Amino acid sequence: MLDKGCIYLVAVNGYLLGYETGVLEFTQETLVDVEIEASYRIGLISNADYRVVIVKGDEPPAGVEKDRLCGLRTILSTITNEQQYTLLASASQIVTWHLSFKFCPRCATSLDAHSNELAKICGSCGHHQYPRISPCIIVLVKKGDRCLLAHGSKFAPGRYSTLAGFIEAGESAENAVVREVKEEVGIAVGNIQYCFSQSWPFPHSFMLGYMADYVEGDITPDGEEILDADWFSADNLPTLPPKFTIARRLIDRFLTEAGHDLVEQSSPFFTTE
Numbered sequence: 023m024l025d026k027g028c029i030y031l032v033a034v035n036g037y038l039l040g041y042e043t044g045v046l047e048f049t050q051e052t053l054v055d056v057e058i059e060a061s062y063r064i065g066l067i068s069n070a071d072y073r074v075v076i077v078k079g080d081e082p083p084a085g086v087e088k089d090r091l092c093g094l095r096t097i098l099s100t101i102t103n104e105q106q107y108t109l110l111a112s113a114s115q116i117v118t119w120h121l122s123f124k125f126c127p128r129c130a131t132s133l134d135a136h137s138n139e140l141a142k143i144c145g146s147c148g149h150h151q152y153p154r155i156s157p158c159i160i161v162l163v164k165k166g167d168r169c170l171l172a173h174g175s176k177f178a179p180g181r182y183s184t185l186a187g188f189i190e191a192g193e194s195a196e197n198a199v200v201r202e203v204k205e206e207v208g209i210a211v212g213n214i215q216y217c218f219s220q221s222w223p224f225p226h227s228f229m230l231g232y233m234a235d236y237v238e239g240d241i242t243p244d245g246e247e248i249l250d251a252d253w254f255s256a257d258n259l260p261t262l263p264p265k266f267t268i269a270r271r272l273i274d275r276f277l278t279e280a281g282h283d284l285v286e287q288s289s290p291f292f293t294t295e
């Protein structure tokens with residue numbers, strides 16, 4: 023099942039293996055004693071053929087220091103370029119998909135790996151099952167030299183971010199921006215401008231990033247998803263999301279366009295827009 027010359031990322035119990043220093047990479051030789059449940063090709067990165075394998079059982083390969091293992095957010099915080107981000111986001115979402123879709127949604131037969139596509143196929147009814155992607159909008163709302171940032175119910179204390187939500191069936195992304203902002207904080211927005219996108223592997227979102235202008239209304243957090251929200255200027259920013267997130271890219275773009283220096287500058291990331 024494993025090929026010589028490929029680089030393998032490994033998932034155990036649904037989690038990619040990595041330390042605070044980054045994701046762990048394996049070869050066919052270093053996985054020789056491991057029982058593999060499935061293997062998927064991710065793609066070529068710097069001419070290396072990357073794949074992800076899902077291990078049977080809950081034991082990591084020999085040599086892995088279990089007490090050093092950490093979560094995907096920590097691993098993502100170590101990366102320095104968009105290719106590395108794509109590698110980890112892809113691997114994580116493929117693992118989630120593999121573990122979440124084992125049976126045909128039409129006829130409940132066990133699904134098999136497709137021979138030449140990143141897909142599974144039902145041997146009984148022929149249904150193709152592709153990795154699930156859930157489109158979302160994420161939006162930074164501007165009002166003069168201030169932007170709207172909100173504290174979500176699942177956020178760490180003091181952390182604020184841009185607003186986000188899933189696009190509903192049949193809805194355009196722009197209409198989702200208007201609806202989500204109205205639902206979450208009670209204000210109307212216009213002049214909705216697309217900026218950039220990011221795959222977000224928690225667990226399978228695809229974020230479309232926008233800027234929008236405030237139109238009318240008073241901020242009224244919904245009290246469920248959003249506990250607090252306010253207008254922030256460059257000189258009174260709260261604790262922001264980490265640099266690798268699309269939310270932070272939107273905030274940084276707002277600060278740059280308003281002529282302010284970026285806060286907490288770190289290594290360049292996502293330089294290719």
Ligand SMILES: [Zn+2]
Nearest residue numbers: 126129144147
């Ligand atoms: Zn079927």
